[in-house]
Amino acid sequence: QVQLVESGGGLVKPGGSLRLSCAASRFTFSDFYMSWIRQAPGKGLEWVSYISLRGSTTYYADSVKGRFTISRDNAKNSLYLQMNSLRAEDTAVYYCVRGQYSGFYWGQGTLVTVSS
């Protein structure tokens, strides 16, 4: 069964940075677009970003554009999200998702809390 395991979440101060990782297994990672989707506590789902097969194409939600960077390492079967200039409104569970516009498989999520 496809496995996606996120890590790197935690408590960070406003203006700080954090790098999320997602370890993928049990499928050919390089064959799939990958995405990050987040969910603030008690709120709905919000698409964050997706990346193409080789990482040459990336797209971002307006709310994170210029602050977040998605990347991947196909040799390591890993997806990343570099988050800079973090704000309180970035507080959420961040999910690693297999797919571009349809998320067939999701990780369990990692919680990012931005607070002073």
Add this chain to the structure above:
Amino acid sequence: QSALTQPASVSGSPGQSITMSCTGTSSDVGSYNYVTWYQQHPGKAPKLMIYDVSKRPSGVSNRFSGSKSGNTASLTISGLQAEDEADYYCSSYTSSSTVVFGGGTKLTVL
């Protein structure tokens, strides 16, 4: 990137059928057959129920079906069961090559 519009809540009795809507614009739902529906139980990761407007992944009950007319997509659940009680989210690909979600609908099984 305005969110898709979903009703905050819908409800139905066991065995009944319910339909929930997801309204977008000609820049998203109306232009692409890339509407996806997710089910989320409390404390769990979302689960894909319908993709490409009306396709069902293997393992998803055929009680779930999707459709689209113009800028509005719909999810129908027939033969409602207690386990269907959850939050449901729709999403769509957009003309900006991004993805937009709806605000979610809470389904209550009475």
